[in-house]
Amino acid sequence: MPEASKIVKAASAILLDFDGPVTRLMPPSVAATAAEAARRGLFNAAVPVPQSLKKSKDHLEVLRHAGTLDRVAIRMTDDACIKAEVAAAAKAEPTPGVREMLKAAARRGQEVVIISNNAPEAIEAFLNRTDLAGYVGLVIGRPPRRPDLMKPNPFMVRGALTRIGTPADGAVMVGDSTVDMQAARAAKVPAVGFARTPGRIKPLFEAGADDVTEDMAELA
Template sequence: MTRPDNGRFAVPESRADRRDPAADGAADRPAPVARPAPARVDPLAGARCVLLDFDGPLCRFFAGPPGGPASLAPGFADELRTLLDELPDLRARLAPLPDPHEVYRRTTAALRHGGQPEHPVVAAMRKRLDELELAAAGATAVPTPGAAGLLARLADRGVLLGVASNNSEPAIRVFLERARLARWFEDGPVVGRPDDAGLMKPDPTVLQGALAYWPVRPDACVLVGDSPADAAAAAAAGVAFCGYHREPEKRRLLRELPGAPPAVAALAELAPAGRVAVT
């Protein structure tokens, strides 16, 4: 573009002469202010007591040994099914299940439905599951990363701590001692699998047994768990639920449960440093 000079000839327009209409008034506008990211809400804030499921939040209970299978659970389930040799139809129905707890639970339910709640296989399966869990607790189970730190932070807040689990209580206590976590539960309940498989979570019996240990209202407590059964038990007991799982898809499923509970990928996300007085 050129400009006339006294009408005689044209000279090139300089860059300084060019104006950007959109820039007019830009100097008068305030510079954008960076907004801080919203603070993450602590799902355990204000809780007087926190109950933890055992397998998941506190340990990888069925972790396999080095050089072995990634999980011992399918092998444990297979071993429980060997007790069903005299009940081949039931054994065939339970063949696809990789979870020993589900094999035990569904065996008990099927025999109860068939009018045989005291069938010898129920007691035999309970005993064998206890033995398998005790062995895993003493040898192969590994602590969940961040579990010790979370317990320490909660204890520093004055929060009451307990365990509410479908695993056997003796196995839980053996692992807590082995992993040096037992001291956090010296003044709290450790409630494990009931003798009646029908009272395992999602039934609230395990949570109610733990809550009876303290003179606190259920709505002052939070359960940290990793499964829909944990969430259902918490809801039935009137306890808030906070999900934990390492796998994104499992966290998504937990967040889509009724009430849209929170679900975290790491225990380090829970109970940041600070103290909440318990009265």
């Protein structure tokens, strides 16, 4: 949508989610494998898996649960998630249009920061493998052993703004999930949603998106 492009181009800094806008890190089959690995982390910590998580295909949902438990459960589940994400990053491909968007941001002199609930190890491995690292000034992945600080908590968004010295109204968050929009809103940062499918448009607006695009190249 034209408004999404205007919002992104007007910002001095782009805060970019990873899984979705940059790459589809966790397609269904990979997501299921990662979730099972996270459950094994709980099992290895001698923690029973709640019934509600036994069939979950979201490894971060399992990690959030581990965050309510003891340090051993958090460590073992987080380690399992990191390993699964790094493995996924070794095979993932860039989202169509994101390379063009990143190149355009570089030409405009915009700072690009990746802010993700994924591990920084996986993000950096992907960026280096796909030759996109040169377009990203800073990577902020989920804090080690602190799943409680993942989005929608605005902790990482506020931390990014502090590190790059940009006010909230001088940045824009681009993400494909409702937690991205919620974190941006909590930090008072404008937000643009990326909808991979039409069914994602309404939830992104409801979560606080200023506008939504279905094509990352539109933000170039």
